[in-house]
Structures are given as C-alpha cells and as structure tokens.
Amino acid sequence: MTYELPVWSHFLGTCLLLTAIAPTRPASAEDVFLAPSGAFPGQMWLSEAGTAPRIVHRREPQANPAFPRAIMKLGQIAVAPEGKVYFASGLDGSIMHLLDQRHEIQVMEFDGQVRDLACSSEEHTIYFSVVPTPQNGEPLADGKIYRRDLWAGRPTEVATVRQADVGGNWWGTFTIRGGVIYLATLDGPSRLYKLSGNTVERVFEQNVSAVKGLTAGPDGDFWFTTNDQQVYRTRDFVTVTSVLRGDLNWNDVSLRQGHENPRP
Secondary structure, three states: HHHHOOOOOOOOOOEEEEOOOOOOOOOOOOOOEEOOHEEEEEEEEEEEEOOOOOOEEOOOOOOOOOOOOOOOOOOOEEEOOOOOEEEEOOOOEEEEEEOOOOOOEEEEEEOOOOOEHHHHHHHHOEEEOHHHHHHOOOOOEEEEEEEEOOOOOEEEEEEEEEEEEHHOOOOOOOEEEEOEEEEOOOOOOOOOEEEEEEEEEEEEOOOOOOEEEEOOOOOOEEEEEEOOOOOEEEEOOEEEEEEEEEOOOEEEEEEOOOOOOOOO
C-alpha cells in the first residue's frame, strides 16, 4: 500500500511500520524537539502537542564572544523534567541551555567532543557521551558517559563504553529509560544495548533501523530518527510507528522527561 502525504500531514497519526502493522495511535500531547541534519547555523524545531514542527531557534553564523570555541551547529537535544532545553553541536565540548527559546547560555565546556545528551527525572542534571574523533586512520576509540549536576561540582563518569563490547561503531548515541542506559551503534541496522555499570547486554535484536537520534518518552516508549525524513516511536523495536513525516532529515529528537525515569 502506498501513502501519498503532504508535508507534515497526519503528524503523530499515520502509521508506517518497519516490521509490523500497528493500529493508529491518537495524536500525542507531547512537545517534540527536533534537530535537523546538516543545518548551518544550527536550528531547533518544535512540534507542540501534535502540531506541525516549526523553527523555534536559529543559532548565529559567527561564534559568540561569550563562548568562542563553540561550533554554531545544533546536533543533539535533551529536555529536563523541569522543561529546560539543552543542546550541543556534537562537534565540540560545549553544552548549551536555551533560555526562553531565545538566549543561549553555555552551562559547561568539556575537554572532549560531546556526542549526545540525555536527561533523567533529575532536575538541573544532564548526561552526555564523549567519543574522540579518530586521527590518522586510527580505529574509533572507546567512549564514556558522564553525569553533571549543574548546581554541584564537576562531571562524574557513569560508564566506559568499549567499542569491542558493542561490535564497534558507537559514536555516542544513548538515552535513559527507567534508570537504564540504552546505546545504539551507527550501523544499518543499529545494534542496541543496555548498560549496567560497565557491562553491556545486547537487546532488541530484531531492530532493522539505522538509529541516528534516540530518546525515551515519559511513557517509556523510545523515539528515534533515521535518514529517511521520519521520526519513529516504538516500545520494542519490533512494532515501529512513524509519528512524523516530512521533507527534512532529523539528527536528533527529544521529549521532556517525566518523573518516572530515575538516574542510572
């Protein structure tokens, strides 16, 4: 069956399945934040309670004198339970907070390349992954995941992710669901793992998607992006529903975290 849809039509309604046919869900009341791939300067898009996404923030083309080392792209987004929106370029060590959908505030600068962001139910707390860019043909290095309470102290290491343990090609994509960290490799299809301490376990082995951006919603569903201009929602990576379809590729997707997602 072929669907002919106008841009942004049937947002959070039409079901396009990768592995199984699922019933259409009612429109979600979630606010969905999106980062388009390749945009420079970086952009942040928002779908409010099922409406068509719109641009809510554009970065400046020139570096801000307040944080001159920050690359003015926007590749990763995370939304804390109190509603604060954090983002990173994915290419440097800066983590930013978007205040009132207008003002960029650098909340920290890490000595390394921050690849992805996530939040739990903790307020004023951000998790981030760091994976170095290979140099001179070297293999991809192991990565780390850190936790930072922005009101107290420096980042603390949560885990080391060894490339050998995940079959390689982990560039930092992760999320937190129910107090558990989930990882996705940059493959087609991605390999998915859950992380307990420094022990990884393969999960959702029936996944057929190349996961690019990954988050967990407040109800425990995963939301993810690929390179096919869609955003998907799933509980188990078997039944997968397309909840957004348009003419942009999305690098990341994020939803506000609820209070049922404790710290790992």
